[in-house]
Amino acid sequence: MLNQFMQDNLAIILIAMTILLVLLIILSIVTLVKLSSTKKRYKMLVNGATGEDLENIIADNIAQMNELVVKNNKIDEDYAAMRNLFEKSLQKIAVYRFSAFHDMGGDMSYAVAMLDHNNNGVIFSSIFGRQESCTYVKPVENGISKYPLSEEENKVLQEAMAK
Numbered sequence: 001m002l003n004q005f006m007q008d009n010l011a012i013i014l015i016a017m018t019i020l021l022v023l024l025i026i027l028s029i030v031t032l033v034k035l036s037s038t039k040k041r042y043k044m045l046v047n048g049a050t051g052e053d054l055e056n057i058i059a060d061n062i063a064q065m066n067e068l069v070v071k072n073n074k075i076d077e078d079y080a081a082m083r084n085l086f087e088k089s090l091q092k093i094a095v096y097r098f099s100a101f102h103d104m105g106g107d108m109s110y111a112v113a114m115l116d117h118n119n120n121g122v123i124f125s126s127i128f129g130r131q132e133s134c135t136y137v138k139p140v141e142n143g144i145s146k147y148p149l150s151e152e153e154n155k156v157l158q159e160a161m162a163k
Contacts, residue, residue: 087117094160098152100127111152113160119143121160123153 006013046054092115100109108128115121119142126135138147143161145153 090114090116090121092160092163094156096152096156096159101129104130111156113156115140115160119161123149123157125150125153
């Protein structure tokens with residue numbers, strides 16, 4: 001029965017096989033063209049623009065990245081040191097001028113507070129009179145002086161800490 005079917009439809013089977021063969025040849029040609037294009041792109045990638053191979057390019061990039069990591073770590077260390085130094089530098093300064101004695105004008109007396117980031121520093125004050133002048137220096141730690149402060153010194157300390 002199969003033999004009879006093949007003899008009756010031999011022409012149709014040959015035409016179908018020929019069409020399949022032509023389709024396979026076309027598919028093979030398309031695949032070869034794509035493969036050739038992919039080979040060219042692969043060679044360009046592997047050989048690089050300067051003729052180096054991909055392995056050397058990657059190795060160079062890794063070496064550069066390692067150098068950048070070392071430099072970045074150094075920058076981080078320098079930044080931390082500068083930040084520490086900056087916090088200890090005087091950055092909050094306030095000045096208050098006043099007249100210590102009612103019979104003298106011109107606000108010749110003064111108080112100056114100079115503090116760092118943590119409110120550590122000093123208060124300078126000077127009381128100016130007709131016959132004499134007195135100058136005082138009082139240390140400040142964390143916004144507090146262990147010495148008694150005058151009203152003017154308290155005022156200038158609060159003003160400096162508010163900055």
